[in-house]
Amino acid sequence: MTTFRGVNSLAEENYLKALFNLAGESGVVNVNELSRHLNIKMPTVTSMMKKLSAKNLVHYESYKPLKLTEEGEKRAAAIIRKHRLTEMFLVEKMGFGWEQVHDIAEQIEHIQSPLFFEKMDALLGYPKFDPHGSPIPDKDGKMKWKEFHKLSDCLPGEEVILGAVINNSSEFLQFLNSRDLRLGLSISILSVESFDKTMVVHYENHPAETLSHTVCERLLVDKQ
Amino acid sequence: MTTFRGVNSLAEENYLKALFNLAGESGVVNVNELSRHLNIKMPTVTSMMKKLSAKNLVHYESYKPLKLTEEGEKRAAAIIRKHRLTEMFLVEKMGFGWEQVHDIAEQIEHIQSPLFFEKMDALLGYPKFDPHGSPIPDKDGKMKWKEFHKLSDCLPGEEVILGAVINNSSEFLQFLNSRDLRLGLSISILSVESFDKTMVVHYENHPAETLSHTVCERLLVDKQ
DNA sequence: TTATAAAGTTAGACATATCTAACAAATATT
DNA sequence: AATATTTGTTAGATATGTCTAACTTTATAA
Incomplete structure (x- = not known):
């Protein structure tokens, strides 16, 4: 049936998210790190990086560290936003404990429905942080950690x-x-x-x- | 990454659901009907029916109409249950109109988390019908239409x-x-x-x- | 009842996303 | 600097789910 997945496939979304989460100050990530984090073998990661590079979502050059492009970062932030809003919703509106929400949010973050997440956001009163204290990116992908x-x-x-x-x-x-x-x-x-x-x-x-x-x-x- | 999808793939779940929804009194469905409903070509449907038959979820014999097995019906009902609970949740707890919920529920019905749907069910007060008046199957897959x-x-x-x-x-x-x-x-x-x-x-x-x-x-x- | 149409199947191609085995480049170690 | 280790790439295989083209079976109509 090829369920509608928006612009990126589920797999692509997972790579983008991982690149975003693993990026430190410099914003770069190694193939090996990404491979270990996603539990996907390095050759598979390399080939996906070529694909995302062709879509202008990742800066990729052989043997060089990976970096999200501006557009890639935007897409990644949008997924993280959905993940963290969902965690907040599960805790605040559905009575889950903060230790129960990760796996469910990991699935719901891929739902394609801007309205669904806007409703969540509004019902929660536009929260800035998730139940674990991580900042929720705004619609432009901007977010800032408190000075912890x-x-x-x-x-x-x-x-x-x-x-x-x-x-x-x-x-x-x-x-x-x-x-x-x-x-x-x-x-x-x-x-x-x-x-x-x-x-x-x-x-x-x-x-x-x-x-x-x-x-x-x-x-x-x-x-x- | 091969996201965990429980026992059945997304595609399989969509076929099971369609078989359930298309089954009338007799409980049988034609390959052609299924093909049109899912917008998937007949040869693809045939091959998936063989696969589901091998898993004992569908009774399949060449040129004969299709029928869910008892186990297949159970799996299908569980998906419909998730779909209808979700529709109810979206309308009752998130303020959606009954005309907005189908596409979102179509995605959330595939979430793998018994607890998530149990929470929904409890928050809704164990509803028997969805916002369109369709019965919500119980955990054993049983449901009954009112005599309309x-x-x-x-x-x-x-x-x-x-x-x-x-x-x-x-x-x-x-x-x-x-x-x-x-x-x-x-x-x-x-x-x-x-x-x-x-x-x-x-x-x-x-x-x-x-x-x-x-x-x-x-x-x-x-x-x- | 034979011809035609509709429904269903088989065979083979293709895209996506994964893997293993083998090789190459970069980095670390002696 | 030479060697060994780690990291990364290439090539080719595999599974899933889809397709088209060609053929077969079943149903419909002349």
């Missing part, structure tokens, strides 16, 4: 606000749930173990909770 | 309740909107033109509205 610090970079004595988490896996989020850790929480750093960087923190009804460096690296806080 | 009559089979003097519409095209539903025709409305039949079966009816603030036979055939009513 990793909790792991903070020092004993500091009092910070949990603003975002960088790892939306169900397991990690369930761990946070089990410790009553959620966005907006005010956290005081009591001490840092020097040899393994483990932190002991205090918040709400938790007088002394121990958090591994691995966890602290994934918690973004506002120093305020 | 076509408006076109009714006689002058009768007073009936509009219970369902059979044609969910945006155009038809917009026509009904333009005449303030909606489910639940009480309609009195004033007269029937004998040569073209046109009906003149009365309801609400419409003292005398003329409806073509084509329209009346698509309106299902409860004789009370």
Whole structure:
């Protein structure tokens, strides 16, 4: 039947999104990184990059790192926007926990219906951040992370606000749930173990909770 | 990436759904019908029927009409259930008009997440019918149409309740909107033109509205 | 009842998206 | 600098789902 998919196929959308998410400051991504992230072998990635390059969505030259074109970035941001709006909708309007929404949003982000996402946006009151604290790109693909610090970079004595988490896996989020850790929480750093960087923190009804460096690296806080 | 699609591919789901929707009393469907309905050429349909037959979802024998197996019917009903729950959700919880929801539901019906549809179902209060009056199959695939009559089979003097519409095209539903025709409305039949079966009816603030036979055939009513 | 039309099948081509095996280039290591 | 490792590409195979052209079977009509 060839269900209508708009301009890009499902597969193409997944590559664009991955390129967007993996791009750091420089905006470039290696074939190998992309391959590992998508769980798709490198030759397949190479051939898709040629295809997206032909469509002017990716800058591709043999053996050089990949970069989205302006148009590619716009398309990618539109998908991320749909993903994050959906996560917000699932949590705010349908009663899901923040640890349950990733896989569903991963599917709904491919729905072709501008109106559907505009309705979501309006019902949510035009949110700027998703349930994990990630910014929701606006319709022009613009978005800005707040000026967060990793909790792991903070020092004993500091009092910070949990603003975002960088790892939306169900397991990690369930761990946070089990410790009553959620966005907006005010956290005081009591001490840092020097040899393994483990932190002991205090918040709400938790007088002394121990958090591994691995966890602290994934918690973004506002120093305020 | 091979996005997880559960047991059946998107294409397979569309064939199952079409077989379910086209099956009349007898439950059988011709290759040709299916081909026209899906807008897919007959040879393609034949080959897919062999595939679904190998999976025990369709009874297929050369040159014989097609029929879903019990398992095929179960799978199809599950998709229709998702479609109709989604339509209801879009109308009741997101403020869409009944003429806007078909295409979106056509995409969301393929989402793989039992929890997502259970949440919808619960938020809607376990509805039995979709916004067009079609029954929503339960989790076992069971559903039953109310005992409706076509408006076109009714006689002058009768007073009936509009219970369902059979044609969910945006155009038809917009026509009904333009005449303030909606489910639940009480309609009195004033007269029937004998040569073209046109009906003149009365309801609400419409003292005398003329409806073509084509329209009346698509309106299902409860004789009370 | 034979001819014609409609419905259905077979065979083979094509696009998309994936893979493995083998080779080439760039990077890192000694 | 020479070698080894990692990264990336090329070539060719495979699965899915679609198509057209040609043929067969079933149904319809003369």
